[in-house]
Amino acid sequence: MSGHLGRVLQFHLRLYQVLGFHGLPLPGDGNPARTRRRLMAWSLFLLISLSALVLACLFSGEEFLYRGDMFGCANDALKYVFAELGVLAIYLETLSSQRHLANFWWLHFKLGGQKTGLVSLRSEFQQFCRYLIFLYAMMAAEVAIHLGLWQFQALTQHMLLFWSTYEPLVWLTYLRNLQFVLHLELLREQLTGLEREMGLLAEYSRFASETGRSFPGFESFLRRRLVQKQRIYSHVYDMLKCFQGAFNFSILAVLLTINIRIAVDCYFMYYSIYNNVINNDYYLIVPALLEIPAFIYASQSCMVVVPRIAHQLHNIVTDSGCCSCPDLSLQIQNFSLQLLHQPIRIDCLGLTILDCSLLTRMACSVGTYMIYSIQFIPKFSNTYM
């Protein structure tokens, strides 16, 4: 291990490699081309075997699907089908968009992402604090609910078969979701770093103009720094483009899968309460409820940095002391225009912007469809006939 990436990042990328989500060798791997081929083969193998598993579950005579009534059976089948969709999107994207991913990491290295020397584990933990919290909270919640639930709930044959096959798929979608969060956190780190440095520049310039103390060539120093920041911003923007190129379809698929699971389970919960079916496994949607906000929170916090960068940029005082500096103000204009041309906008395939308003809309749509479909229940049961 070369220590280029930092141990936390290295460990988690290794984890994603094992899951077949990250098809690129890490720094320090010997013979990268062979590693890459092996990783691709591994992803393909996982894709085929998971698809085979889902197909076997859907069409087997065993009690993988709930056999009590048609509705429960279809519910389970629906979950399998969408999980399969998610798996398909995830692995096909891993196999097909390696170029974008490689570009992403290359830009990350170029922007000084690798650690020179040994950085303390503590600072690494701080760096990826949000991601780690999301990841381990999700894992803990999932495991805890499973442990707690099976104390109360009788473990029937169907439950055992269903959950033992469905649960891995759930974990895969969750971990993929957190892989997005990890990449977004790296982007956010770059953006906040840029914002901080812009703030410093603004402060320097303010100090220089208020006190009149500066050194000869201060303006040109500021200007040089600004040009450098413009380059960095451009690279960060390219990083975002690579992120989108590498993960577009799986973002859509993962969000859809989780969202459908929530919608279906909410409805099923109502249905089983309505029909007095004793079944508590809908508590398992709690971790799913955490997943979408985690991703949306990460993307939102990336997007809110850009206006702050622009704000700091215009805080730079162009006339320091006696003379004003037309060059510097020209540079600021240029950067400002660049920011207008390159907005950081995270959306999946341009369908919808991934910020908190999406969360509201998702909640609304789940509510609306719940109401629609709850209306169906009395009509089906024919009680008034």
Next chain:
Amino acid sequence: MAQAEDAVQPLLQQFQQLFFISKIAGILPQDLEKFRSRNLLEKSRNGMIYMLSTLILYVVLYNILIYSFGEEDRSLKASQSTLTFVIGLFLTYIGLIMMVSDQLTALRNQGRIGELYERIRLVDERLYKEGCVMDNSTIGRRIRIMLIMTVIFELSILVSTYVKLVDYSQWMSLLWIVSAIPTFINTLDKIWFAVSLYALKERFEAINATLEELVDTHEKHKLWLRGNQEVPPPLDSSQPPQYDSNLEYLYKELGGMDIGSIGKSSVSGSGKNKVAPVAHSMNSFGEAIDAASRKPPPPPLATNMVHESELGNAAKVEEKLNNLCQVHDEICEIGKALNELWSYPILSLMAYGFLIFTAQLYFLYCATQYQSIPSLFRSAKNPFITVIVLSYTSGKCVYLIYLSWKTSQASKRTGISLHKCGVVADDNLLYEIVNHLSLKLLNHSVDFSACGFFTLDMETLYGVSGGITSYLIILIQFNLAAQQAKEAIQTFNSLNDTAGLVGAATDMDNISSTLRDFVTTTMTPAV
């Protein structure tokens, strides 16, 4: 000028087959001979008459079709829910309306379409002078693929419906062929729009590629000026980056490209249009850099090499950037004109797509409940044919929306490339030019819309898919309520059949749970 005219191939050259088919089908009134000989779209009186007569013929045939197949529809109202009947009545004519609007718009536009392609040709010439040669052969291939796809879809829908669902013992059943005419004509018309739009997108990408090429050359040039250093210029002076040899290697192996082309590939995916080294001396630079890597460059040569990168010379590059931005504006204007020419057909297509998609799914539901459905929507009786119909209709709409969105993105990408030029050259004069042009580009974005009712971008798609599911659920609820009311009345009317009805009720339970799955499946994509 004369050289540019010779070298630039008109875009319309690629449209020969499409024009021929469109002419036969009566979509375009322009003169066939002139198009063949000189690639010109010109007004033609005969063509107009021919087109109007085909229009009338189609309308008459379609009405005969509706009349002859509508025998069962008249009994539908009595036997089935009023809702199904009314929806059927309303949607029977929407295909016809779409076709008529296509043909009438083509008649209205017959003079202006020619102008549009002439403008594109002028743009090509200007681009040629700036050093990009447009390669139109991909467009020809695209047209052929689209034509083949259209024929495959139309034929598979037509033949499978005819064989499976039409009573072909009667002579009148041959009229069913007419049912494919409106969609076929509509698709041909949309191929014109889509391909023209794609051509515009390629031109935007060519401009972006030219700008990126400038940046690349300048970067290589700067690297070379620095001497034979292996380490690229550090981004951050406080933290000299070390390139990881592994990933650098991989990066090269995977992409075989440099940083400038990331944006291009992520936005476009196809970089077919090469920046030709005709007008400038860029190509000689590549050799120079090879030589430089082998032996240390002699210092006096460096002063000569300054002029090799265009971005080094602000006054010279100003003209080029100005020209490129003007061409960009012109392409935006052409895009707006194109959008305006096709605004009503696009609107009617989107309305058609939305209504037909919803209706087809609704009728599919009705068919699974053994209710009768309007005769023209008989393809809904078979789930597989329904899938083909739905993918054909939605494919048309989604492709147009996707292409409009991509074109708009490509036009916005130019500003980014322009700023890269400014930053990499880092020259005050150039910054002034870039700032000015950048503002200009911000004000000149092209967004495609359907008559201004909604923009053609992916967000619309999101909204539409939500709309379809909501309406579908509401329709199904109405249908369910109507069925139950009807059955309740029947129960009261025939009390002596109670025993039989109990059995039916249990049957119904099974059916209704399949319905529930159906609802849960369909409600999902909107979320």
